Amino acid sequence: MITAENLRKRYGAKTAVDGISFQLSPGQVTGFLGPNGSGKSTTMRLAVGLDRPTSGSITIGGRPYAQHRAPVHSVGAVLDAGATHPGRTGRQHLRVLAATHRISRGRVEEVIELTGLEAAASKRIRGYSLGMNQRLGIAAALLGDPAVLIFDEPVNGLDPEGVRWVRRLARQMAAEGRTVFVSSHLMSEMAQTADHLIVLGRGRIIADAPLQQLLNDDGHRVLVRTEQAAQLMNALSASGVTIQHRDAESFEITGVDPRSIGRRALEVGAVIHELTPLHSSLEDQYMKLTGEHVEYRSGALHTAEAAHPVEETRP
Amino acid sequence: MNPALHTASAAERPSPVVADPDRDGSTFGGAVSSELLKLAALRTAWVLSVITLVLGVLVAGSAAFSYQQFTAGTEFDTGEPLQLASQGMTGSYFAMILLGALGVLTITTEYASGSIRSSVTAVPQRSRLLAAKALALAAWTAVVTAAMILLSHIVVALITEPVGMTDVVADAGIAGMYAATWASVVLTVLMGFGLGTLLRSSAGGIVMLAVILFVVQIALTILWSITNGADWTQTLLQLEYMSLVGQFTEAGDGQMPGMEPLARWQAGLGILVWTAVPVLAGWMSFLRRDV
Ligand SMILES: Nc1ncnc2c1ncn2[C@@H]1O[C@H](COP(=O)(O)OP(=O)(O)OP(=O)(O)O)[C@@H](O)[C@H]1O
Ligand SMILES: [Mg+2]
Numbered sequence: 001m002i003t004a005e006n007l008r009k010r011y012g013a014k015t016a017v018d019g020i021s022f023q024l025s026p027g028q029v030t031g032f033l034g035p036n037g038s039g040k041s042t043t044m045r046l047a048v049g050l051d052r053p054t055s056g057s058i059t060i061g062g063r064p065y066a067q068h069r070a071p072v073h074s075v076g077a078v079l080d081a082g083a084t085h086p087g088r089t090g091r092q093h094l095r096v097l098a099a100t101h102r103i104s105r106g107r108v109e110e111v112i113e114l115t116g117l118e119a120a121a122s123k124r125i126r127g128y129s130l131g132m133n134q135r136l137g138i139a140a141a142l143l144g145d146p147a148v149l150i151f152d153e154p155v156n157g158l159d160p161e162g163v164r165w166v167r168r169l170a171r172q173m174a175a176e177g178r179t180v181f182v183s184s185h186l187m188s189e190m191a192q193t194a195d196h197l198i199v200l201g202r203g204r205i206i207a208d209a210p211l212q213q214l215l216n217d218d219g220h221r222v223l224v225r226t227e228q229a230a231q232l233m234n235a236l237s238a239s240g241v242t243i244q245h246r247d248a249e250s251f252e253i254t255g256v257d258p259r260s261i262g263r264r265a266l267e268v269g270a271v272i273h274e275l276t277p278l279h280s281s282l283e284d285q286y287m288k289l290t291g292e293h294v295e296y297r298s299g300a301l302h303t304a305e306a307a308h309p310v311e312e313t314r315p
Numbered sequence: 316m317n318p319a320l321h322t323a324s325a326a327e328r329p330s331p332v333v334a335d336p337d338r339d340g341s342t343f344g345g346a347v348s349s350e351l352l353k354l355a356a357l358r359t360a361w362v363l364s365v366i367t368l369v370l371g372v373l374v375a376g377s378a379a380f381s382y383q384q385f386t387a388g389t390e391f392d393t394g395e396p397l398q399l400a401s402q403g404m405t406g407s408y409f410a411m412i413l414l415g416a417l418g419v420l421t422i423t424t425e426y427a428s429g430s431i432r433s434s435v436t437a438v439p440q441r442s443r444l445l446a447a448k449a450l451a452l453a454a455w456t457a458v459v460t461a462a463m464i465l466l467s468h469i470v471v472a473l474i475t476e477p478v479g480m481t482d483v484v485a486d487a488g489i490a491g492m493y494a495a496t497w498a499s500v501v502l503t504v505l506m507g508f509g510l511g512t513l514l515r516s517s518a519g520g521i522v523m524l525a526v527i528l529f530v531v532q533i534a535l536t537i538l539w540s541i542t543n544g545a546d547w548t549q550t551l552l553q554l555e556y557m558s559l560v561g562q563f564t565e566a567g568d569g570q571m572p573g574m575e576p577l578a579r580w581q582a583g584l585g586i587l588v589w590t591a592v593p594v595l596a597g598w599m600s601f602l603r604r605d606v
Contacts, residue, residue, distance in 0.1 A: 001331075001333065001334060025331075026331035026332060026333065027329050027331050045605075048436050048439070049435070049436075049439045050432055050435055050436065050605065050606040051605040051606070052603075052605060060334050060336075061333055061334035061335065061336050062336065063336040065439055066439035066440060066441075067336060068334070068336045068338075068439075069336065069337055069338060069339055069340060069341060070338045070339060070340025070341050071341060071436070071437070071438075071439050072340065072341070072436075072437055073334075073338055073340050074334035074335070074336065074338070075334065077436055079432060079436070080429065080432070082428075082429045083429045083430055083431075083432040083433040083436075084428065084429070084430050084433060085353075085356075085357075085424065085425070085428045085430040086428055087356070087357060087358055087359075088353075088356045088357075089356075092352070092356045093430075093433070095352060096349050096352045096353050096356070097349070097433060097437045099345055099348045099349035099352055100341055100345045100346050100349045100437045100438050101340045101341050101342075101345055101437070102340070102342065102345050140433065144340070146334070147332045147333055147334040147335075148334050175329060176329060176332060177329035177330050177331045177332040178331075178332045179331075179332075179334075
């Protein structure tokens with residue numbers, strides 16, 4: 001539904017998006033992840049024609065957004081919450097947008113209700129909170145009942161209820177067969193919302209895979225518990241295999257799959273009482289993926305975090 | 316095919332909703348009505364329009380009053396209705412700068428607030444968007460200017476003897492002068508719009524407009540006097556915007572002594588060129604630049 005081919009965008013000397021290609025399918029939520037400045041917003045702006053690609057293309061339904069005859073019905077985009085005139089009321093903002101496609105005032109009231117903006121709709125946008133602005137942006141995106149939704153960090157500024165509402169909205173839109181493209185920094189959020197992930201680092205794609213695959217793709221880290229720990233550790237050691245001792249009866253091993261561990265245990269006659277493939281959290285995976293691609297790194301913080309590594313989770 | 320299997324997979328994967336590039340929906344008329352809604356929701360548009368009307372009528376009233384008090388019946392009284400009516404139009408200079416500023420602001424406030432991104436997303440055909448904006452703006456200011464001219468005329472006709480109420484249509488000279496004034500104001504508004512589109516800055520656009528309207532003439536006049544009235548300074552003075560407006564409305568404003576005024580169509584063409592340059596430059600930059 002959304003297709004990028006060798007999409008590249010340069011701002012002066014800065015290459016924000018560096019020749020990326022991807023394709024988004026309808027019926028699923030695609031999460032767009034990446035550190036600050038990795039080019040997520042730029043890609044989304046290119047998708048709706050706000051910025052022009054330096055080279056390459058990004059199309060929706062096979063055609064650039066600007067060539068759609070009813071763009072608001074094709075794509076609903078929330079690119080930034082501030083794309084409104086502060087002197088207008090929320091309702092006026094929506095009516096102005098609706099007028100371009102002769103969308104009825106009834107539909108304007110519908111999206112106001114859908115986004116819970118009834119109380120704020122007649123107030124000037126100047127006085128809106130960040131969350132109200134986000135809701136107004138989402139209301140505007142839904143106006144045309146579009147086939148494709150593009151949300152740039154939609155939960156930014158929303159309260160927990162709002163975050164859940166956006167998550168459900170994205171899921172529901174995908175369930176209806178629409179294409180949903182959501183950017184975020186929040187891995188936990190994406191883990192609950194997305195079916196598919198595209199991870200960007202410094203303008204390049206560093207991962208483009210189903211969520212599940214990214215979670216599993218962890219180099220076969222396996223927790224082994226056995227009465228003959230030392231014996232089995234010995235038998236398994238080889239190049240490319242790392243073994244981390246946990247306690248007298250258990251160790252973590254990377255580089256060998258559970259099946260081979262089982263066979264080896266049988267050969268050496270070790271009694272195994274646990275053999276568990278470990279999944280890292282999406283957070284860990286993400287850090288691992290983007291670690292070397294982070295451009296704006298925070299200074300070291302000497303907090304307790306290092307002493308308390310994130311617990312492994314099973315999805 | 317196994318029908319049961321088929322149903323199961325269909326329930327899992329909904330039929331995709333696809334974006335159809337050929338679906339109808341967006342129209343130029345829609346874009347224009349959207350722009351009119353924006354203007355009507357813009358407080359500045361109302362404020363500037365009301366000030367224009369009030370100032371225009373006040374200026375017309377005081378011009379008419381001072382004629383009636385001090386000139387009527389004296390040796391300076393030509394009793395020429397066209398001249399009286401054209402003095403009543405002095406307020407159109409305020410209209411040019413005030414509504415011209417509105418022309419700048421209709422686009423620059425969109426950049427300042429970021430709402431231009433919503434506008435371009437809703438109407439991504441940029442020429443269509445810009446044309447709709449220009450048309451809505453021209454329609455709005457055309458109505459305001461027409462109202463100002465009409466009210467000024469009524470005031471002048473009420474106060475002075477020679478100008479009659481029906482002269483607004485009955486006197487070809489007066490009607491032509493009014494029409495030219497009206498067109499000059501609307502074109503000046505479009506020039507402001509072009510400058511705003513080009514510069515994307517409210518202050519920059521308004522200052523530039525003020526320079527074109529008021530400063531160029533002063534600068535050229537100084538140049539004219541220090542060169543002892545060199546021919547080329549005379550030519551420049553004649554082709555300068557406000558002097559073209561003066562010649563177009565045939566009020567004789569901005570005319571240097573000893574110069575043959577341009578024909579009305581020539582002056583009108585000159586104004587068109589002055590307006591077209593910033594509008595075309597703004598349009599090109601709007602097509603090329605990122606929002
Ligand atoms: N209009 C612009 N002019 C110049 N540079 C820009 C412009 N827009 C973006 N950039 C640069 O391009 C890079 C990518 O920016 P972008 O906003 O796309 O990142 P992002 O992934 O959305 O980041 P974040 O997570 O912080 O929102 C950044 O280095 C940014 O400085
Ligand atoms: Mg961003």
